[in-house]
Amino acid sequence: CGGLTISTTSSGEIINRKTPIYPWNILIVLPIIRLSTRKARSVLPGKVKMKSAVKNIGRSLLTLQALQEGDQDLLLQVMKDKIHQPYRLKLIPNAKKLIKFGRSHGIPGAVSGAGPSLVFFSRGGFEVFEENAKTLFDQAGINNEIYPLKPVDTGADLQPTEY
Numbered sequence: 001c002g003g004l005t006i007s008t009t010s011s012g013e014i015i016n017r018k019t020p021i022y023p024w025n026i027l028i029v030l031p032i033i034r035l036s037t038r039k040a041r042s043v044l045p046g047k048v049k050m051k052s053a054v055k056n057i058g059r060s061l062l063t064l065q066a067l068q069e070g071d072q073d074l075l076l077q078v079m080k081d082k083i084h085q086p087y088r089l090k091l092i093p094n095a096k097k098l099i100k101f102g103r104s105h106g107i108p109g110a111v112s113g114a115g116p117s118l119v120f121f122s123r124g125g126f127e128v129f130e131e132n133a134k135t136l137f138d139q140a141g142i143n144n145e146i147y148p149l150k151p152v153d154t155g156a157d158l159q160p161t162e163y
Helices: 038-043 051-070 072-079 085-091 095-106 127-139
Strands: 004-010 015-021 025-031 109-111 120-121 146-147
Touching: 004 051, 015 127, 025 127, 038 085, 051 072, 072 120, 085 095, 085 109, 095 109, 095 120, 095 127
Parallel strands: none
Antiparallel strands: 004 015, 025 120, 025 146, 109 120
16 A cells, blocks of 8 residues: 555454655664564563553554654654563564664654564654664674665555666
């Protein structure tokens, strides 16, 4: 679909909606480690506190609002997951430090899906941030790849490669 697609299921039916978002600069930091979705799910608690669930629902809605409006300050405030991220960050060496470094420079970030990818959003650039990301993972003895991205409205677009 492209852009931002929100989905869920209801009675076995997939419900999804596409919504426009601000043209953020997005950075994906991929530590080259093996982390299966099964392993990432296994560290999650079987139950969550009602207070944490309520906070996450509110933060999810405000995250959507911030992504649509390009409100980096709001995004920085609301990208503080309490349900999965604290557990999954423990599986990715130095990821918590990188997210903390980003936040200290006004760049919101989070574990992307089950990990190990990390996603960061900025209205500006990532120059100092990229260098620190490489350094933090190098210190942990982990190779990493960095992918600068921009949201597109068209979805995946495969281009032939010439050799």
